[in-house]
Amino acid sequence: MPTVTHDDAPLLADLMPWSVAPLRLGRGWPTGPDAACLKARWDAFVKAEGPDREVLLEPTRSRTLHSAVGQLPGHPGGTEKLVRASGPCPEPVRVLHAPFDEQWLIPDHRLIDAARPELWRVADEHQTFLVETPDQLLATSLLPLLRPGRIRPLFRRPGGTEPNLAPGLLEHLATRLGLTPGPADVLAWALATARPDLTVPLTADPELWARGVELGHRTLWLMRRDGDRPKLPGGRRPYVRAPLPSRPLTLHYDREDEALHLDEGRISPVPPQAWDFEVGGVRVLEQWFTARTADAAEPGTLAAIRPTTWPQTWTSELLELITVLALLAELQPFQEELTARITASELRKAGVFPVPESARRPASVLDGHEEGPEGQLALL
Numbered sequence: 001m002p003t004v005t006h007d008d009a010p011l012l013a014d015l016m017p018w019s020v021a022p023l024r025l026g027r028g029w030p031t032g033p034d035a036a037c038l039k040a041r042w043d044a045f046v047k048a049e050g051p052d053r054e055v056l057l058e059p060t061r062s063r064t065l066h067s068a069v070g071q072l073p074g075h076p077g078g079t080e081k082l083v084r085a086s087g088p089c090p091e092p093v094r095v096l097h098a099p100f101d102e103q104w105l106i107p108d109h110r111l112i113d114a115a116r117p118e119l120w121r122v123a124d125e126h127q128t129f130l131v132e133t134p135d136q137l138l139a140t141s142l143l144p145l146l147r148p149g150r151i152r153p154l155f156r157r158p159g160g161t162e163p164n165l166a167p168g169l170l171e172h173l174a175t176r177l178g179l180t181p182g183p184a185d186v187l188a189w190a191l192a193t194a195r196p197d198l199t200v201p202l203t204a205d206p207e208l209w210a211r212g213v214e215l216g217h218r219t220l221w222l223m224r225r226d227g228d229r230p231k232l233p234g235g236r237r238p239y240v241r242a243p244l245p246s247r248p249l250t251l252h253y254d255r256e257d258e259a260l261h262l263d264e265g266r267i268s269p270v271p272p273q274a275w276d277f278e279v280g281g282v283r284v285l286e287q288w289f290t291a292r293t294a295d296a297a298e299p300g301t302l303a304a305i306r307p308t309t310w311p312q313t314w315t316s317e318l319l320e321l322i323t324v325l326a327l328l329a330e331l332q333p334f335q336e337e338l339t340a341r342i343t344a345s346e347l348r349k350a351g352v353f354p355v356p357e358s359a360r361r362p363a364s365v366l367d368g369h370e371e372g373p374e375g376q377l378a379l380l
Contacts, residue, residue: 008343009199010353012137012152012190016130017359018164019150023143026113027058029302030106031145033292034311035092038106041302042089056302057082062113068373073121075107079371082110096144099133099279100321101288102225105145118362119143122153126160128224129153130187134280137194139187139223154187156363167359168352176204176342181213188216191223192334204340212334219331222324230323232271238322242266246309251289260285260322267319273329274322284325288318 013019025031029041045056054065063069065083077090090108097103109115119129123143131138132149144151156162163170163183174180190200192215203209222230231237244265252261253275259268260275277284292314297303347353 007201007341008345009195009201010342010344010347012132012194012198012200013150014344014347014353014355015166015169015186015190015200016152016154016164017166017355018156018362019152019360020116020119020362021114022147022149022151023112023116023119023145024114024147025111025145026060026063027111028297029058029305030108030111031095031097031103032303032306033097033101033103033314034307035104037305037307038092038104039089041305042106044302044305046086053083057111058301060113063110067110069109070372072107072109072112072115073117074123075120076371077108078110079373081373085110094142096129096131096138096140096142096146098146098287098291099138099282100223100284100324101291102142102317103291105143116151119151119153121362122155122158124158124160126158127153127155128184128187128220130190132198135196136279137191138279139191139220141224141226154183162363164359166347166352166355168350169347172347172350172352173202173342176340177206177209179206179209181209184217184220185213188213188220190216191219192216201338202342203338204342205338208336208338211336215331215334219328222328225320225324229320230327232323232326236269238267238270238319240265240315240319241268244310244315247293248310249293251286262289267322270322271326271329274326277325277329285321288321 030038032038045053048056057065059065066081068081069079071077071079075090078085078087090106092104093107094102095105120143125141127141129140129144130152131140131144131146133146134149138146153164156164165183165186169186170181170183173186189209189212192212194200221227241259242265245263248262248265250263253270254261255272257268258270258272259266260270275283275285297306344353
């Protein structure tokens with residue numbers, strides 16, 4: 001039986017029925033905020049032999065030096081067992097490692113305990129991934145590594161085709177609203193209106209719909225961060241006012257001066273709402289800084305291979321992140337009293353619900369050959 005909330009608002013899980021569990025890496029060293037260090041880690045790994053290589057891998061029940069797995073879809077990595085692996089590092093790809101924290105990943109199936117190939121098959125420039133976190137939805141154009149929430153791709157096939165929406169939903173919304181919403185509009189509405197229990201109230205009022213979708217598209221643009229660099233209003237823009245040290249160790253915020261201090265380095269203006277921005281009770285800027293400066297890795301492990309100095313690219317990323325968080329914090333939640341409400345009961349009467357089980361499973365998207373273990377053809 002479908003779950004019914006107190007006001008019969010539809011569940012996100014019914015509106016966007018196909019979801020995938022988050023990736024499980026099994027080891028930390030194939031990811032990091034610096035792509036060059038990932039290549040250095042790989043080089044150190046393939047130079048090691050015998051027991052040394054096994055220790056560096058950090059084997060698990062899912063992945064050892066002798067595991068036989070195929071390529072990740074869309075990435076021409078090796079398929080020989082890691083015990084014989086050699087050659088250059090697969091080119092690292094950008095991923096969303098934590099809320100608003102874009103890092104890098106070595107895209108090699110042999111290094112990832114649960115890679116979720118069905119996500120890699122539909123990850124392209126047209127895709128948007130909606131990620132469930134404990135207190136809000138996040139959207140990203142990158143493959144997300146966040147745990148523990150489900151990942152809901154906007155499209156079930158590459159090229160932005162076959163939206164991951166309940167069959168008949170767009171047509172029903174078009175009839176009730178008197179307009180033609182697209183898949184991205186539904187995702188934007190969900191970003192703007194989803195509740196903590198992951199219900200999504202729907203309206204048949206075209207004016208309310210337009211306002212919610214506009215807010216959601218603004219949120220989506222800021223979260224994806226793959227267009228023009230956002231700017232604060234009034235010409236304000238965070239700058240480096242005092243040079244950052246080669247390897248900052250501490251982070252401090254001066255609320256009165258709206259300044260962020262990295263040791264003796266200083267960035268301002270940093271609006272308080274950017275500093276206070278949290279996801280899951282964790283301050284985003286502090287988490288981002290800690291991921292780049294914490295000395296948590298044991299000496300001799302691959303994760304201990306890190307930048308010895310603070311790269312300029314991190315400064316640029318930090319300045320943009322400050323701007324994004326400040327602008328997101330200014331967006332007021334869509335708290336309109338929805339009129340002409342479209343309920344889950346209405347969607348059941350219209351035949352949109354219950355969602356067919358096929359819509360909850362990945363689509364068959366194998367248009368080309370994928371190499372399986374040891375170079376064999378993958379049979380899917």
